[in-house]
Amino acid sequence: MTALIFDLDGTLIDSAPAIHTVSNAVLTARGYPALDMATVRSFVGKGAPHLVRCLLQNAGENPDGPLFDPLYADLVTRYETEVEGNTLYPGVVEALDALAAMGCAMAVATNKPERPALAAIRHVGLERFFPVILGGDSLPTRKPDPGMVHAAQARLGRDRALYVGDSEVDAETAVNAGLPFLLYTEGYRKTPVEKMPHQAAFSDFSRLPALVKGWSWP
Ligand SMILES: O=C(O)COP(=O)(O)O
Numbered sequence: 001m002t003a004l005i006f007d008l009d010g011t012l013i014d015s016a017p018a019i020h021t022v023s024n025a026v027l028t029a030r031g032y033p034a035l036d037m038a039t040v041r042s043f044v045g046k047g048a049p050h051l052v053r054c055l056l057q058n059a060g061e062n063p064d065g066p067l068f069d070p071l072y073a074d075l076v077t078r079y080e081t082e083v084e085g086n087t088l089y090p091g092v093v094e095a096l097d098a099l100a101a102m103g104c105a106m107a108v109a110t111n112k113p114e115r116p117a118l119a120a121i122r123h124v125g126l127e128r129f130f131p132v133i134l135g136g137d138s139l140p141t142r143k144p145d146p147g148m149v150h151a152a153q154a155r156l157g158r159d160r161a162l163y164v165g166d167s168e169v170d171a172e173t174a175v176n177a178g179l180p181f182l183l184y185t186e187g188y189r190k191t192p193v194e195k196m197p198h199q200a201a202f203s204d205f206s207r208l209p210a211l212v213k214g215w216s217w218p
C-alpha cells in the first residue's frame, strides 16, 4: 500500500494562532510592536529561520544581523510550549483513521522545527498515526529540497508515496521529489489553486481516503 507524507502547518493543523502568539511574544519582549495574524501567517511555510528573518525585516532590523541568533533561540524555546493555538482541521482524525485502516503508512515532513512539531502533534493527539516525523531542522536540508520527503518515504519503506500539503513550498517540494501532490486548499497558500502544480486538490478531509483509494498510478 501507499505511503502518505503530510505537511503539518496549514495542512493537518491550523497553527497560525500559536505561531502568531509566539512571534508576538518574541517581538514585544524586545519592545517591537505586535503583528496581526494575517501578517504572521504570510511568514509561515519556509521554516523557523525564514520566520525570524521576516519578523526582523518587518521590525526594520537586519534579518541576517546579530539579532537573528537570540531571536531564533527565543522563538524555538517558546514554540515548544505554546501548543494551545494549534487545532486540527475538520475531519483530519477520521481521514487518518480510514487511511490507516486501508494500510497506508504515514509520515509528517514539516519545515517547523522537530521539537515544536512533535509538541504540536502530541497536543492535537495525532502521534499514533505517524511513525516518522521530520522537522525543518531534522536533516541538513528542508523543503522545497526533496530530501525530507525522500527520507520519510525511505523510512516508511514503501515504493509509492503521495505528498499532501497546503502551500507553494509543498507544491515545489513534490515536483522536486517527483511525487504526486495532493493540495489541501484551506491552508496558508497565497496562490490561486489553478496556478499551483498539483495532481489533485481537496478542501475537505472526508474526501481524502477515497482520493487515495482511487489513485491511478501510471
Ligand atoms: O514552520 C513552517 O514554516 C511551516 O511548516 P510546514 O512545513 O508544516 O507548513
Ligand SMILES: [Mg+2]
Binding pocket: 007, 008, 009, 010, 011, 045, 165, 166, 167, 187, 188
Ligand atoms: Mg504548510
